[in-house]
Each structure stands twice: as structure tokens, then as C-alpha cells.
Amino acid sequence: MPLNARTITDEELFYGHKACPGCGGALVVRQALKVLGPHAIAALPAGCMSATGFNFPQLAFGNNAMITPFASTAAVLSGIEAGLRAQGAKPEDCTVVGFAGDGGTADIGLQALSGAIDRNDDILYICYDNEAYMNTGIQRSSLTPYGASTTTTPASKREHGSITHKKSLFDIVCAHELPYAATASIGYMNDLLRKVETARNIAGTRFLHIMAPCPVGWGFPSKDLMSVAKEAVDTGLWYLAEYEGPTVSGVPGGRFKLNRNPRAFAPIAGYLQRQKRFSADDAADIEAIERARDERWEMMRSRWA
């Protein structure tokens, strides 16, 4: 039976947390743990998920879980895995899984992540990407997109938001030629669940980069979470892709796959307009966003499709 939103278990492992209504990150943690099951051991760095999930005595994880230093998600995962292995104590169905935000992954945690991939430690690293440091109040990270206003890139007379484009974390990770990596979105839940399942069943370091919108930080109503997430993909501003490393695909350098390659994209303007963070963007900004998107897709289509 294929895993999808209908067939997935009703058992909750991330429950009773304090995340905001319509939190994309909380949905990632909740759904991924359903796929990984109660023997998963989770590690979460500083960020919204640890801040809302681990408030003694309101501890929200039904499986084993712990907080890590902000930069240490991958490092602590590696240690957990090594500790279990050294004791011969790792059940067959135990996934050692990390959930870290975009800042915790692409900025401060990147070195530890690279180290873990280099060792090919048997861990699953999940980055829930809400495109800013949300827990500290919506500051820019290297995964904040161009034109998005944050509290450290406020829209002003001089600039309309972030002047840098989103760094390609997926490319950086895949350059390590790890066994498996994928991008996903909570807006395409079945694809997301399948990728968590695929990652679960592969040994070595696996990485998922999951787009997880934040109603508070992006400025849209909570009830629009899923449609905003879906629209990010439909506009081509996010993409669904997979990478199988040489050991899994048998292909030198590994094999990329675009899981969704639409002939036409949904218009960007509508997607931007429904989010307050882009409200200062003008026609030139929209053009810059579009150009960057098209260049990215040209590269992906020519190499991955």
C-alpha cells in the first residue's frame, strides 16, 4: 500500500507542541515522524521546533528526542548513531533523524552537516525551510529569497528586502555525493511522504530539504498554509527533485531527477502579492525573481530532466 495522506498512521509522535497555527515546520516534523515510526530518535537544534516542542513539562515528542546546540544537529545525530552502534543497541527500524531550520542548516550548521556527510554517518537530516530565522523574530538567513523583507532586511527606500538570492543548499549537499537527497514541500504531501520513506530505507547520510512556509514570517493567513506551499512549487520558485548518489544509483557522480517539470509556471506576481514580506517589491524586483527562477530551471532541465 503506497504511503500517502490517507494511509498514513493516526498515531501522533509530535503532539501538544506550542507552534503557531498553520506552522509548516511543525507539519514536517509531525508527518515525517509518522513515516519513521516510534523508534526514531530525533535531535533538534535551537529553532522554532525545539522552542515549541521541548518546554518542560510540556514535552511534545512521543519518541526519543533531544535538543542540540544550534550548530550541532548533524554532530549530535552522528554521536547518537555511533553510540547505538557501539553498543549494538540500534533496532532495525530506528532512524536517527534531525529537524533543523534553514538558518540552523544552511548557515550555522553547515559545517557539521558537511562533516557528517563526509563520514557517511547513518543519519537522516531534514531541513524544514521557512526562509528566515523565525524563532528569533524573522531575520534573514542565506535561504531567504530575493525581495523578501525580514527584520534584518527591512523594506526601505534603499532596498525592498533581501538583496541576495536563495543559496542552493541542495546543490551544496549533493556535491558531497551522499547516498540520497531530495527537495520536497508540504504543499505536495504525498511526494514528501514518499521521500521520507525512501530516505528511511537507505543507509548512510540522507538529506531532505523541505519547503515549510511560515504564516507569521511570510505574512499570510494561517488557513492558507497549504495553498501557499503548493503555489511556491507551481510558480517554479521551489522545485521537487531527488538525488541518488553513486552508491545508490550506480552512476558516477550520482543521478538527479526532477519530480515535477511543468510546461508552464503559475504567475509569480499573485504568489508574491499574497505575502506581506514581498509587499514592497516592484516590477523590477519581480523581474529579477523571475529571471533567477528561469536560469535555475534552465540548468535543472538541461542537466536533471
Added chain:
Amino acid sequence: MKQFLSGNEALAEGVRLARPQVISAYPITPQTTVVEALAEMVGAGTLQAEYMHVESEHTALSAAIGASATGARTFTATSSQGLLYMAECLTYASGGRFPIVMMNANRALALPWNIYGDQRDSLSLLDHGWIQVYADSNQEALDLALMAYALGEDPAVSLPVMVNMDGFALTHTYESVDVPTQEQADAFLPPYVTKNRFSFEHPVNMGYSAGPEYNRFYARAHHDDMMACARIIPEVEALFAQVMGRSYPGMVEAYETRDADVVMVTLGSVSGLVRDVVDELRAEGIAAGLVRIRYLRPLPIKPLIDALSAASAIGVLEKDISFGAEGTVFTNVMSALSRTGRIPPALDLIGGLGGDDITHAQIRDAFDALIACATSSASESEARQDPVRFLGMDDLGGDAACL
């Protein structure tokens, strides 16, 4: 079996005998030969451990935390900038109550850049919730590797332990060392058993956050369990003596202090030289003594009071300075003595910075200065006004005439 080993090699032998299950460490002079020796042992199969090739000290300690959370016995080692680089993780390890053992090769802090020994690195992190112990010899380094696990893993303690060794002076100097057998080590140190770990039968949330209404309970328990070391350390050392036939004197080692007028307090390997000077002075009829601090956290309050409060003058000879204040060891010793309501005149003798030699002559001069403090009210009031003296730079104010 007697072997001729460097301090680092001796420490590594102690670690091997403790059977750590996960080792994660990153190289830095003068710690490197520890991790090299352990890698060789793992390669040769004389040590069965997961040896993690981590990419930084921050990860080294983070990985040890993760491994400890599964109930594994873990080891890491560092020095100086490496210790500061992982500083953030120290409080996660201690607050999470993970009894990781870490060797720290005491080394100066940049800038100016310097690879040689002083004790500014560990002393600057005294408040991070770790037990801190300082070795005086290669034998003690080996033995402390074993005793650190016994102490830290005691359920009444459950705290990480930093075993400090003076860079180069201990780490790279060779001495004859008695290496216990594995049977002896096993008889002394049982496998690590803890409730503070993940469980597949009863999953747990670990290392969570605790707000203002709960935080103090964690801090209080941490403090109380640290203080419990005063009780546990003698127990650990008694068992060690029983199994190994070698005894240790508790949190401080008091040498010739019973009737001493002037006492020098030390930390680490400079103690050997001070002991020689004490012997000389005794031969000359001067009542000199030495207090070697072994454990600085928890603070050995009662042992310091017992050994020092009757002295007429005290010197604290230390390889660090808290800029704008005084040496950290001095602050701690004075704090302990303040509980008696009477603090003898004292000098804070700062030396050995960046690996500088502390000479026999300097220690003699320092004792002379203490004698002056004990006998001349002018010297005493000078010392009370500003006790800090840099060895080799400041006039210690000692005067042979006072003798």
C-alpha cells in the same frame, strides 16, 4: 607493568583501560598525540570503540553528547582554542548531565598566539558546570582517566569531567608509569549504567528547555550534585587504592602544611618544583608548606580551609590572569578562606604564561616575599592592597633581611 611514557601516552593508556565506546576528537597541539595514540589502539584492536573523525571541536563534544545520550561511555580531548571553540557545548554536556570525560592539554590563549602551556583555557571555563581536575604527573594522568569515569558516572554525580594536563610540561615529558592490567581496570571501573539515556521501551525527551518557573530546580540539582563530589571523590580513591595499590589524597594534596607558616598553593605540574623548594626551606628551618589543588570544581572549600587557615602568609602560584582582576585560582582560594572570617596576608604570583619557565629561584623569591608578609606589617599591607605579582617582572617585595 612499568612503561616509559609521555603524559599524553599515559593518559591514552588510561583511556584505553576505561573502555570508552565512542571517541570523538579533533587535533590541536599539545593534545594531538592523545588522539593519535587512541587511533592506533583502535586500529590495532586493543581498544574497541567507534572512533569518529569529526571536523571540529564543536562537533567533537556535540557528538560525545549524542553518544552519551544513548548510554555510551565517551571520550574526547582538546586544548586552548579548541576548548574555547567547543565552549558552547560544555554547558549542554554538563546541564544534560552527561558524564563525558575530556582531557584538556592546558595551553595559552591567543592573541598573541602561543602553543605552550598555561592554564588560562580551562580556568576561563570554570563556571561551565564541569568537574575540573589537574594532574601533577604522568602516573596521575593515567589514573585520573580511570577515576574521572568512576566519579562522573556515579549516579549521585552524573557530570562530565575535564582532566587537565599542563601542555608540554606534562603532555610531552616522559616518566616511568605503572600501567594497570585490564583486569585491574575492570575491577575498578564497571561498565557505564545510567537512567539518563534514550530508551526504546520508554522513549524520553532529553535536554529540553525549562522556563523561569523550573530553571532553578535544575541549577540547584546541578550544584548539589557537584558538591556531592566532596563525598564521592574519597570513595573513588579508596577503591582505586584497594585495586591498584596507589592512593591519592582527595581534592587537594597538602604537603608539610600542618605547622607551616608560609604556604604556596599550586595547580598542576609546577607543584614538583615547589615541593623541592619546600624541602630546602624545611632543611633551613623555615616552616614552609605546599597545597596542590587537584580538583578546582567543585571548589575544595574545607580542604583549603584545613590546610591554609593557620598559615601566616599564603602564596598562590598560578599560570593565568583574569585581566583587570587577579588570578582565578587566587580568587577561588580567597573565597574558600573567607568563610573562616580570617584571611592571612596573601600574594597572587602569576607565572608560566605562554609556557614561560617558572624557575627555582623565582619560587624561592616568592617564599621570601611570603615570609616578609608574615613578619612585616608594611609588606602585609602592600600585599593586601594589591596582591598580584608577575613573576620575572615585578619586585616580589621579599627581603632576605626579614629572614
